[in-house]
Amino acid sequence: MTKKIEAIIREEKLHDVKVALQEIGIVGMNVTECRGHGRQGGIELVGRTGPYRVDLLPRLQVNIVLSDHNLEKAIETICQAAETGSVGDGLIFVYPVEDVIRIRTGERGHDALMYPDDIDVRKR
Ligand SMILES: Nc1ncnc2c1ncn2[C@@H]1O[C@H](COP(=O)(O)OP(=O)(O)OP(=O)(O)O)[C@@H](O)[C@H]1O
Ligand SMILES: [Mg+2]
Incomplete structure (x- = not known):
């Protein structure tokens, strides 16, 4: 099963959030x-x-579609990287996703969300 994270964050936190997600192997966004x-x-x-x-106020919306089993790790990582401790740090919304189709290959669902060296590939 697949979920979509919609994280509303401060503009100046984008770099930290991107780096932190890369570190845990979350690739597409x-x-x-x-x-x-x-x-x-x-x-x-x-x-x-x-x-x-x-x-x-200006904010950035970071969208990530990922497998269910990576959801909590991604939420935890975003919260840590995006937090300043002041009001206005943002919110994270989570939605169910029906399907994902990689246009080039026709792969669907979890297969369409596989990237070289991503969080799942590293687990193997
Ligand atoms: N209910 C909502 N639906 C959609 N977007 C929202 C909602 N609430 C806040 N946002 C978006 O999230 C951004 C950050 O919200 P913010 O961090 O101020 O939330 P908060 O609930 O007021 O928490 P805090 O008390 O920490 O400020 C807002 O600037 C807005 O873009
Ligand atoms: Mg607020």
């Missing part, structure tokens, strides 16, 4: 820029004319 807010609803900044609110 895609990253998109996004804006959002969580439960604080943004932040208050003070300008020359007084305080104003920035309600949508």
